[in-house]
Amino acid sequence: MIRLSKTPLAFKNLTHNVRRLAVAVAGIGFAVVLMFMQMGFRNALFYSTVKIVTDIDADILLINRAQYALPARQSFDFKRIMQARSCPGVAAVYPMYTETVGTEWKPASGGKPYSIRVIAFDPDDPVFLIPEVRAQTSVLRQPDTALIDSRSKKQYGIPETLKLLREQTGAELANRAIHLAGTFPLGTDFANDGNLMMGSANLAKYFPMRALGADPLSTVDLGIVKVEKGTDVSAVQRNLNHRFEGTELSVYLKSELIDKEIGFWDHSTPIGYIFSVGTIMGFVVGVIICYQIIYSDIADHMPEFATLKAMGYRNRFFIGLVLQMSFYLSIVGYIPGLLVSWAVYLALAQGTGLLLEMKLAHAALVFVLTLGMCTASGCMAMRKILNADPAELF
Amino acid sequence: MPEAPLLTSIRKASPDDSSTGDTAIRVDKLNHYYGEGELRKQVLFENNLEVARGEIVIMTGPSGSGKTTLLTLIGALRTVQEGGLEVMGNQLRGAALAKLVRVRRKLGFIFQAHNLFQSLTAFQNVRMAAELFGFPAERTSRRITELLTLLGLGHRIHYKPDSLSGGQKQRVAIARALVHQPPIILADEPTAALDEKSGRDVVTLFQRFTREDRCTIIMVTHDNRILDVADRIVNMVDGRIKSNVLVKVTAEICEFLRHVPLFQRLTPGSITEVADKVKSEKHKAGAAIVTQGDEGDKFYLIRRGAVDVTRTEGTQSAPLNSLGEGAFFGEAALLTGEPRNATVIAREDTEVYTLNKEDFQAVVAASASFEEELRKALFQRH
Ligand SMILES: Nc1ncnc2c1ncn2[C@@H]1O[C@H](COP(=O)(O)OP(=O)(O)O)[C@@H](O)[C@H]1O
Ligand SMILES: [Mg+2]
Numbered sequence: 001m002i003r004l005s006k007t008p009l010a011f012k013n014l015t016h017n018v019r020r021l022a023v024a025v026a027g028i029g030f031a032v033v034l035m036f037m038q039m040g041f042r043n044a045l046f047y048s049t050v051k052i053v054t055d056i057d058a059d060i061l062l063i064n065r066a067q068y069a070l071p072a073r074q075s076f077d078f079k080r081i082m083q084a085r086s087c088p089g090v091a092a093v094y095p096m097y098t099e100t101v102g103t104e105w106k107p108a109s110g111g112k113p114y115s116i117r118v119i120a121f122d123p124d125d126p127v128f129l130i131p132e133v134r135a136q137t138s139v140l141r142q143p144d145t146a147l148i149d150s151r152s153k154k155q156y157g158i159p160e161t162l163k164l165l166r167e168q169t170g171a172e173l174a175n176r177a178i179h180l181a182g183t184f185p186l187g188t189d190f191a192n193d194g195n196l197m198m199g200s201a202n203l204a205k206y207f208p209m210r211a212l213g214a215d216p217l218s219t220v221d222l223g224i225v226k227v228e229k230g231t232d233v234s235a236v237q238r239n240l241n242h243r244f245e246g247t248e249l250s251v252y253l254k255s256e257l258i259d260k261e262i263g264f265w266d267h268s269t270p271i272g273y274i275f276s277v278g279t280i281m282g283f284v285v286g287v288i289i290c291y292q293i294i295y296s297d298i299a300d301h302m303p304e305f306a307t308l309k310a311m312g313y314r315n316r317f318f319i320g321l322v323l324q325m326s327f328y329l330s331i332v333g334y335i336p337g338l339l340v341s342w343a344v345y346l347a348l349a350q351g352t353g354l355l356l357e358m359k360l361a362h363a364a365l366v367f368v369l370t371l372g373m374c375t376a377s378g379c380m381a382m383r384k385i386l387n388a389d390p391a392e393l394f
Numbered sequence: 395m396p397e398a399p400l401l402t403s404i405r406k407a408s409p410d411d412s413s414t415g416d417t418a419i420r421v422d423k424l425n426h427y428y429g430e431g432e433l434r435k436q437v438l439f440e441n442n443l444e445v446a447r448g449e450i451v452i453m454t455g456p457s458g459s460g461k462t463t464l465l466t467l468i469g470a471l472r473t474v475q476e477g478g479l480e481v482m483g484n485q486l487r488g489a490a491l492a493k494l495v496r497v498r499r500k501l502g503f504i505f506q507a508h509n510l511f512q513s514l515t516a517f518q519n520v521r522m523a524a525e526l527f528g529f530p531a532e533r534t535s536r537r538i539t540e541l542l543t544l545l546g547l548g549h550r551i552h553y554k555p556d557s558l559s560g561g562q563k564q565r566v567a568i569a570r571a572l573v574h575q576p577p578i579i580l581a582d583e584p585t586a587a588l589d590e591k592s593g594r595d596v597v598t599l600f601q602r603f604t605r606e607d608r609c610t611i612i613m614v615t616h617d618n619r620i621l622d623v624a625d626r627i628v629n630m631v632d633g634r635i636k637s638n639v640l641v642k643v644t645a646e647i648c649e650f651l652r653h654v655p656l657f658q659r660l661t662p663g664s665i666t667e668v669a670d671k672v673k674s675e676k677h678k679a680g681a682a683i684v685t686q687g688d689e690g691d692k693f694y695l696i697r698r699g700a701v702d703v704t705r706t707e708g709t710q711s712a713p714l715n716s717l718g719e720g721a722f723f724g725e726a727a728l729l730t731g732e733p734r735n736a737t738v739i740a741r742e743d744t745e746v747y748t749l750n751k752e753d754f755q756a757v758v759a760a761s762a763s764f765e766e767e768l769r770k771a772l773f774q775r776h
Contacts, residue, residue, distance in 0.1 A: 002531040007518050009511070016513030307509040310471060311523050312499035390498075391471040393505045394462045394582045 010324035024293045028333025031286025035366050036341035038278035040356045046262045047355040048189040057129045059233050061257050062223030065250045069264045071191035075219040087243050089236035091228040094125035095220040099207050107157025108168035114155050117192040120203035132184040139181040140199040150183035151353040152194030174206050188353050290377035298385045310390035318385045326378035330370045402537040404529045405575040418610035419445040422478035439633045448608040455630035461614045469580045470497040502571030504581035508563040510555045516566045517551050523570045541569040561588045581613040597623045644669045654720045659763040672747040677740040684738040690727020693754040699744025705736045
């Protein structure tokens with residue numbers, strides 16, 4: 001025998017008043033978008049600062065201990081690369097150079113020069129994971145030739161098509177003419193608005209003063225370590241640590257360096273804090289909006305709820321009802337909020353080159369926050385419904 | 395011939411309900427106060443009331459007399475403060491909320507306001523009241539449809555309250571109170587929002603409910619048009635039950651009195667007054683109803699059966715008279731103030747109506763014709 005099922009009262013009440021539902025969706029959706037934006041920008045900034053590390057094909061990275069963050073460039077001597085190569089378990093160590101001093105970039109289209117970050121490495125070394133870079137190593141061997149980051153900001157004057165880019169003349173780097181042979185995608189971050197990639201021989205030519213009175217390539221910014229196949233990476237890390245104990249070098253796994261860099265921006269600068277405050281604001285705004293909606297919905301139905309109490313409905317039922325209402329509100333607010341945020345991410349990523357990406361983990365986190373937001377509001381409004389007095393009905 | 399049941403039944407008679415016997419509600423010296431401290435104000439005073447199962451009680455009285463308060467107390471919607479209150483065998487005095495909620499489930503409430511959820515259809519609103527019980531789905535749906543159809547809403551079953559008139563909404567609320575076959579229905583002005591015809595339909599439905607399910611109904615109303623369905627009329631004034639009359643019994647007594655020669659010349663009003671005051675007594679064959687030499691405290695009228703009157707003088711006991719249905723006795727001692735001058739013994743199982751001394755004298759004083767009739771009868775008897 002089929003027993004009588006329950007009428008979905010929370011859902012019916014919520015969807016009955018279309019105008020109020022629209023307000024609820026807009027309000028909660030707004031809070032969701034607010035949280036997504038804060039979280040998105042925060043993560044975009046963090047991702048973009050570590051993007052260059054993420055894109056490197058390395059097991060272990062060597063950097064100067066004094067380089068507390070990537071833009072705070074501190075180099076080390078090339079001999080460390082040689083020393084690392086002799087460590088057991090190490091298959092290869094490639095030096096990578098970055099230059100941000102005296103790197104004025106004058107686009108072919110003319111106009112004001114802007115500083116650009118120059119990334120250089122031996123074209124024979126498979127340093128980057130970026131397919132465009134890998135495909136164009138032969139180009140990097142040509143003299144006075146470079147690749148430019150297609151995600152650089154507008155002011156770097158990158159032409160629409162590759163053909164135009166290759167044909168253009170008059171682009172200058174550090175007051176020397178330079179030919180652009182292609183592009184690669186990397187993106188901007190806190191410190192860098194544009195990137196240029198070249199072979200180390202070209203770097204030495206454009207920036208001869210890199211190392212005062214020495215070979216410009218004798219100061220390295222990053223050591224890229226590949227371990228031998230089948231070797232335990234952390235064992236190799238231990239060897240390197242042992243080797244460089246007491247020196248200026250630090251040895252990180254790739255993931256460690258990424259975490260350290262994000263950790264720096266998150267904790268040692270106000271950035272993480274500002275965005276956390278922003279997220280909390282979104283949450284609080286959401287709680288207030290959601291509370292208003294649930295409270296007024298309860299207030300409008302007090303005699304009906306009191307009637308249910310007179311019928312013999314228990315407090316349990318009303319607690320469940322409010323929690324269901326919270327749940328539905330979080331769903332109907334979250335989904336449009338998610339879609340709008342996604343669209344905004346895409347638009348902003350296109351427009352600014354920021355690494356705004358809708359990641360499952362963050363979407364899930366915002367959903368949990370939304371659920372928490374609506375549940376908190378529901379709990380605040382709960383007292384109202386529990387106070388409904390059936391004795392006042394007659 | 396018994397009528398076919400009006401509606402699909404969804405509730406099995408629970409053992410709990412049958413164990414409570416014939417009394418649905420027992421109110422015992424019930425007091426109630428509103429407010430705290432200085433502002434504490436008593437609104438119910440020493441109320442007693444007993445309502446049998448299947449009775450329709452109509453409660454009347456001026457506004458503010460405590461009808462609603464009494465109704466909410468019976469409905470387990472308020473905490474009982476002083477006195478006893480038993481509803482379907484459950485003592486509500488000192489009951490915890492869980493028990494109050496359990497009692498509420500045995501009740502059907504009809505409020506002045508319909509309090510329907512705007513978001514639910516008539517059908518769904520009624521269903522909400524049935525969902526607490528885990529009834530079989532199919533029978534319940536059938537019952538809801540039947541109920542709404544009986545209440546003249548067959549064509550509006552799946553409409554939301556927005557598209558129903560005030561009277562239609564009230565009828566949905568009535569269906570909602572009846573759907574779970576509650577043993578008790580409590581209603582405050584249930585027919586106020588209805589036109590004469592639907593008001594009549596509703597009370598007719600109530601009557602059939604009391605007949606088929608032994609449902610007890612307490613209804614506060616000022617609607618004279620429906621007084622005729624009442625088995626009992628309770629009148630409240632200033633927090634006290636001023637009169638509590640079993641209408642059906644009173645009517646039967648009136649009917650009987652009208653055919654008794656002694657009362658024949660009384661106005662209908664006076665007869666009703668007498669009927670209100672008489673009490674019924676039953677005596678087994680051979681029992682002494684009046685004993686010679688006792689003080690006279692009552693006047694007797696034989697409802698059915700027969701009695702023998704004997705007078706004892708010295709050691710001699712002589713049968714004096716035999717009286718049958720419609721005859722009266724016991725008046726002499728009341729009129730003269732002397733002890734009983736004879737003994738009256740039931741010859742067979744006999745029912746008598748009695749009036750106590752004060753009520754009897756009040757009737758005599760109020761009606762010259764009654765006194766005259768009485769004296770004539772007395773004169774003829776001797
Ligand atoms: N919730 C309340 N608080 C205080 N006084 C009340 C409350 N409800 C009713 N009263 C008072 O109790 C008395 C009885 O009211 P009520 O039971 O509503 O009477 P009725 O239903 O016969 O009009 C009235 O004097 C009324 O003012
Ligand atoms: Mg009232």
